[in-house]
Amino acid sequence: MGELHENLQFEKPTHSLAELKVKLSEYQVKPEFLHDTYAIVCIEEGIRSAEMGNIGVGACLVKDDKILYRDITKHLYPYPRTDLHAEMVVMNALEERICDEKNPRMRDYKLFSMQEPCVLCTMRLIFSQVGKTYWVYRDAHSHEGGDTTNFDRQTEALKGLASRLIFDEADCSPELKEIARQVFLNSTSGAVAKFLSRY
Numbered sequence: 429m430g431e432l433h434e435n436l437q438f439e440k441p442t443h444s445l446a447e448l449k450v451k452l453s454e455y456q457v458k459p460e461f462l463h464d465t466y467a468i469v470c471i472e473e474g475i476r477s478a479e480m481g482n483i484g485v486g487a488c489l490v491k492d493d494k495i496l497y498r499d500i501t502k503h504l505y506p507y508p509r510t511d512l513h514a515e516m517v518v519m520n521a522l523e524e525r526i527c528d529e530k531n532p533r534m535r536d537y538k539l540f541s542m543q544e545p546c547v548l549c550t551m552r553l554i555f556s557q558v559g560k561t562y563w564v565y566r567d568a569h570s571h572e573g574g575d576t577t578n579f580d581r582q583t584e585a586l587k588g589l590a591s592r593l594i595f596d597e598a599d600c601s602p603e604l605k606e607i608a609r610q611v612f613l614n615s616t617s618g619a620v621a622k623f624l625s626r627y
């Protein structure tokens with residue numbers, strides 16, 4: 429493959445997935461942060477996703493402080509399902525379970541993702557009316573992040589539909605945010621090459 433487009437040239441990670449696994453297992457939950465526990469779950473799933481060859485992003489879905497679902501991004505492996513971002517995977521599980529509920533009170537659910545949900549997932553989360561969406565990290569200085577959030581990239585009508593919803597960064601420690609960022613950076617070159625090879 430020739431030179432990658434400059435927007436696809438991500439920063440090189442400074443830690444391997446194996447090193448990040450050790451860091452995560454040694455990390456002690458800090459009580460001053462509300463979301464450390466969920467952030468750890470998202471990162472564990474993110475590592476699992478990256479080890480398979482997918483972009484390293486994991487997610488979990490929470491209700492009444494209990495984790496209902498946790499899973500990985502499956503857009504390339506075990507076989508390409510380009511719709512199956514981690515957020516989509518846990519939302520699919522939930523919507524299958526509550527399909528008969530006439531008033532599912534979506535406001536009671538919280539979705540945590542290792543990284544800011546992409547435009548596609550943000551749109552789906554707005555349609556589904558999940559009350560609160562939090563991400564472990566968002567790197568505004570990166571190509572995949574940028575100055576504008578994926579919520580701000582939505583149309584005005586969708587923002588209207590989202591008026592009661594929360595989209596925000598998780599309240600977790602800076603150490604966890606950096607581990608999450610490193611997991612993502614470990615996964616980009618392999619996944620990008622795989623995407624482009626499908627052309």
Ligand SMILES: [Zn+2]
Nearest residue numbers: 513545546549
């Ligand atoms: Zn997505």
